[in-house]
Amino acid sequence: MKTRKVGVIGLGHVGAHVMYSLAVQGIADEIVLVDQNEAKVKSECQDLFDAVAYLPHRVKVSVGDFPDLGDCDVIVNSTGKIDLLRGNHNRVTEMDFTIPAVRGYVEKIKASGFSGVLVNITNPCDIVTRELAMGLGLPKGRVFGTGTGLDTARLISTLARQTGIDHKSITAYMLGEHGNAQIAAWSAVSFRGRSLDDWAATGDPRFQFDREALQKESIGAGWATFTGKFCTEYAIATTAARMVHIVLHDEKQIMPASAELCGEYGESGIYVGVPCVIGKDGVEEVVELPLSAEEKAAFHNCCEEVRHNMEHLKEI
Template sequence: MNYQPPLVVGHAKSTKIVIVGAGSVGVTTAYALLLSGLAAEIVLIDIDKNRALGEVMDLSHAAHYAQAKIRVGEYVDCAGAAAVIITAGVNQKPGQTRLDLVQTNHALFENIVPQIVENAPDTILIVATNPVDVLTYSAWKISGFPVQRVIGSGTSMDTTRFRHELGRHFGVSPRSVHAVIVGEHGDSQLPVWSLATISGMRLQDYCGQAGIDYAHDDMEECARKTREAAYEIIQRKGKTNYGVASVLVSIIEPIITNGDAIMTVSRVGTYAGVENVSLSMPCKLNRDGAHQDVPLLLNASEQEALRKSALSIKEAIMSVEK
């Protein structure tokens, strides 16, 4: 029996996605997107065209089992793209924080973003390059796009890691854990304990019903592992790529399908009284971008922690606006 490739979803028949940056995150995202059936055409752009061509040649062999076409392109090929994902930039090295990368990668965005805007004025920008919150702001400011059309991957990855850690601790699937990380995709990120639930119950209530102890120290350890996960992975293998690639595809999906999915992504706005800053809160994603329709109900201590996170990002933003 011959292999039958998966059916292409209806929205994918003419959908083009462009990825700027053929590093590990960009290429892994291209691979995940290729197999997802969400796009008809994937274009990979990189300053190192020879490397990009080699990646596309390799990916084309995977495309035998998919419906999408993949090719190397130029910025002119952004025309007509439903979304442009920016992964290009200097990677975080062992011992570095994400904010350490701000000056170099902001300068890179000053070159990349105008070329995208010139060729795709109606696209949605998705930023994955770190520090993602600062660069989401940079992409918004440089592009002149409405805030809903410039989306950072933000704490969507941290939220996934957080649910993984809580699921492992409580012995349930991460899919059964409803908990979010908001604020900075970085050291000042905020786990929203007051709204975390399993089976519709707050964590303390779930423990009471399950006959297990609720230990504050254990919860803090889950938050620490979430916060430091990327540092540990980078220390061991030099990069992170699989998790963020899967998150980027999950962000793309409701944009292409007009799915109205809620995810914690980074968007420019006013948070805890701090204006014109980009950080992550739950947003509804659809073909028009990211919308913050319903404010997250935080308690007083969480509001203060969110303000500190916003001020940390704001300081980094101001350092590149001088």
């Protein structure tokens, strides 16, 4: 039976929780950890190794280097410097650290012979995902980011609290930048097949809410987490682990991810968060939602914001 091997680059707050989620959920049979902080990565490896005896399945964990990633099925990139976000609420601030970091090792990943799927967490997610995809030169879709996958989960959780409907019965999407410019696709929100607009038309007070305020609350949820402990860990790690599971099992699940647009939604040349069919080859299809004219305009403005932020790449 084939061993499912996953590499994790960057063992900070998020990377360590990705490692733990992959192990505890039995998603990976083998996990290779790569980080420039030798003491930290060895400690994380030892901590997980000590936990393996009480897991209901076998997991092999080891400290490695970039050449050891060549035969991985999936790599999760989670390099970052979260302290840069203290005092501001803009993920783009991390660019001055994350872009040079990624540029410093993307050729090493390529040289390892890696031909699997890479899931990127590192912020700014959309811009870093594009940088990794260009550097690795893998087939389209093999490199994608968590993007608005976590933001969508936040929107669904907020809708569940607002309406009292279980989150598993809600379909909703956040689109665009994994950042402050993202938008909620309200026309695509449904509760087991019945649209939000239909529910609102019934006069049910649960669905009579300020959509702009709820969108703002969903966008700000990550910062609410950050404010108290100066990092986010569990939710983003769970999002990444879920994506890895989808790839390894070729589930063909529709999930928001930061993916390359080549004409979809009228946009090209950028990576942004959109619903995608994800399978063994990564993003296998971008799903185009039937957005309203207002939503299309808002999505375009969001894409323009990402393009504006990409201009900073010329200065790094």
